[in-house]
Amino acid sequence: MPAAALGLRIKILREQQRLTQDELARAFGFKDRQTVSAIENGERRVSADELLTAMKVLKAPIDFFIDPFRLMGEGQFSWRQSGVRHDDLQAYEQGAGKFIAAFRELSPxxxxxxxxxxxxxxxxxxxxxxxxxxxxxxxxxxxxxxxxPSASLADAMERELGILVLMVDPISGVSGAACRLLELDVVLINRNEVAGRRNFDLAHELFHILTWEAMPPEHVEEAAETGGNRVEQLANNFASALLMPGRVVDRFADWRALGDDALGAELRRTAEALGVTASALKWRLVSLGRISRARALGILDAALHNNGHPAQRVEQPALFSRGFAEVIAKAADEGRISLRKLADLMDVAVDDIAGICASHGVEAPYAL
Incomplete structure (x- = not known):
């Protein structure tokens, strides 16, 4: 366990138990609190005897301090959700932290x-x-x-920006999340939602990753394409423009020249082609000045629902991502982690690992 990660976990427990650095220093037998500060900042390593003392004083098992497949205060999450109970979200966050930590640990x-x-x-x-x-x-x-843009965004985020994009099966009400670690950025997307919703969430979370330092997002935000605080409104405008650049939407039609009936039909057709919702496209056209706000208000969202399809069409993408599958398969093949441990971290059955690899065109670990 790197000194910085271990120090952070000690700091988390100290603060949870409302101990000062002076009090912890006395419990460890240190001369001053500066030694505790150096440990918590990762500037000083912890000896084996000191680790045993930490377990006793801070009342935590050894795994809390040294298990690399856990995120203990090392990851900052921003969840895009609707109506999820706090305890349920916290439990899912801990579970998601396991497979994120697995990728972080195994990748290098x-x-x-x-x-x-x-x-x-x-x-x-x-x-x-x-x-x-x-x-x-x-x-x-x-x-x-x-x-x-929606068709290549996830791959570009991983390939060009080094952002891990994972398609997941979260608890009900969660659309996605952005996660910031010291050495890794991660975006989680609910793969069970319609394509337009998934793509918008992906672009929205990209905004948070790219502006995290200047505008740290809230831990929990409501999943909506409109509304929210100013940071969320900026994220929505960014996402809309990224998925529907002016040069792209203008390829489909002369929007100003369309009559009302033709406009509704073209909104549905173009949205389907671009992998967005027709409602989001409508308001993007308003922002581009292609149609007026009055015309947009005259086209009811009910007429654009599901891009004109009678029911939602969910073409579920493969679980996790190709980059994730490549890392876990190679790590298992090289004996760096057992398949049983991997399955536990990913919250899947051992036999499911082969299917996940195959869905991304990755050869499954030899043991499977």
Whole structure:
């Protein structure tokens, strides 16, 4: 366990038990609190005897201090959800922390180094919605997302930005999350939602990753394409522009020239092609000045529901991601982790690991 991670876990327990650094120093037999401060900051390693003392004084099992497959205060989450009970969300966060920690721990062991240079957006809470939309269009161009940005966004985030994007089966009410670690950024997306919702959540969480330092997101936010606090509104405008750049939407129609009936039909058709919701496209056209707000209000969202389909169409993407599957398969093949341990961390059956690998075109571990 790296000194910084162990020190952080000691700090978390000390603060939970409302101990000062002076009090902990006395319990350890140190001369002053500076030694505790150095441990908590990762500047000083903990000896075996000191670790035993920590277990006794802080009343925690050894796994709390040294298990690398846990996130103990090392990951900051921002959850996009609706109506989820706090205790349920906390429990799921702990579970998600296991497979995120597994990727963090195993990646360098199998030769996949973390990216230490992070992209950032020059935005803050005082930025305008126009600034956020311009940033979305710019990112779409810089990542070369093409004529259907939603189709290549997840791959570009992993390949170009070093952000781990995982499709997951979360508890009911969770749409997705952004997670910031010292050496890794992660986005979780509920794969059971319709494509338009998934894609918007992905772009929205990308905004949080790229502006985390300037605008740390709330731990919990409501899942909605409109509304929310100012940071969430900026994120929504960024996501809308990234998924629907002006040059892209203008390829489909001369929006100003369409009659009301034709406009509704074209909104549904174009939204389906771009992997977004027709309602989101409608308001994107308003922001681009292609249609007026009055025209947009005249087209009821009910007429755009499900992009005109009678029922929701969910084409479920594969669980987790190709990059994740490559890491766990190689780690298991090299004997760095057992399949049983992997299954526990991923909350799946051992036999499911082969199917997850196959769904991403990755050869399953030999033992399977």
């Amino acid at each position: 062991q199998v030769g996949r180094d973390a990216r230490w240079l992070r992209w950032t957006l020059p935005l803050n809470r005082h930025s305008t919605y126009e600034d956020a939309m311009a940033a979305g269009e710019r990112i779409a161009a810089e990542l070369d997302l093409g004529d259907v």
